[in-house]
Amino acid sequence: MSTGRRRIVLFDLFGVIARHQRPGTPKKMAARCHTSTEDFTTAYWTHRPPYDAGLQTPSAYWTDVLHALSRPADADTIEELRLTDIDSWSRVDDRMVTYVRKLRGRARVALLSNIPADHADAFLAAQPWLHDLDHLAFSGRMGAAKPDPAAFQSCVVALRAAPADFLFVDDREENVRAARAVGMDGHVFRSQDDLAPVIDAWLPTR
The missing domain is CATH 1.10.150 (DNA polymerase; domain 1)
Structure with missing residues (x-):
C-alpha cells in the first residue's frame, strides 16, 4: 500500500454484488x-x-x-x-450488498462494472445505495471495458490513488489478471465466505 493512503476495495458488479442474468x-x-x-x-x-x-x-x-x-x-x-x-440483469445478492456497505467503515469502496449506459441508469435508480460508494465506474459511461487496462486506470485517476492501493474483486479470472497487470492486488470471487478472510488479511489491522 502507498504510504499514507487508505486502501480501496474495487468490486465488480455482476457475479459478485449483483447476480448474473436471470435464468430463462x-x-x-x-x-x-x-x-x-x-x-x-x-x-x-x-x-x-x-x-x-x-x-x-x-x-x-x-x-x-x-x-x-x-x-x-x-x-x-x-x-x-x-x-x-x-x-x-437487475437482481442483487442482498448478503453481498450488506457486506459491501459495512466494508466502507474500514476501507474506501468502489465499483468497476462492464455495463451499458442505459443498464447503469436503471441499476442506479433501483439501487440508490450505490451512490454512497466512493466511486462508480461503468464501462458504458467511460468508453472502456474490462479487461482493457484503461478501465482500471480510470479508477486509479478518479480516486487519486496508486494501483497498489487497490484490491480488485471479480468473478472472472481474466479481469483479475488484467488488474494485477496494472499493479493492483486481485481476488477471483467465489463466495462472500471465501472473500471476507481475504479482505481481512489485506486490510491493515486496526
Whole structure:
C-alpha cells in the first residue's frame, strides 16, 4: 500500500454484488426473435463489447443482433428486447450488498462494472445505495471495458490513488489478471465466505 493512503476495495458488479442474468431470459428473448436460444445467445454476446463500452447506442446494438438473426429491426421489437434485457440483469445478492456497505467503515469502496449506459441508469435508480460508494465506474459511461487496462486506470485517476492501493474483486479470472497487470492486488470471487478472510488479511489491522 502507498504510504499514507487508505486502501480501496474495487468490486465488480455482476457475479459478485449483483447476480448474473436471470435464468430463462435468453430463451424468452430468442422466442421474441423467432430463433433458437443458441443462435440468439451467439448474436447477443458477439455484438455486445461495443455496447458495453459505450461505443454503440442501444438501438444500434439491438439492430446488429436482429440483423445477425435475419430479423427485422423495428423500434417496438428493439425496445421490448432492451427492457427485457435490463430487467434480466437487475437482481442483487442482498448478503453481498450488506457486506459491501459495512466494508466502507474500514476501507474506501468502489465499483468497476462492464455495463451499458442505459443498464447503469436503471441499476442506479433501483439501487440508490450505490451512490454512497466512493466511486462508480461503468464501462458504458467511460468508453472502456474490462479487461482493457484503461478501465482500471480510470479508477486509479478518479480516486487519486496508486494501483497498489487497490484490491480488485471479480468473478472472472481474466479481469483479475488484467488488474494485477496494472499493479493492483486481485481476488477471483467465489463466495462472500471465501472473500471476507481475504479482505481481512489485506486490510491493515486496526
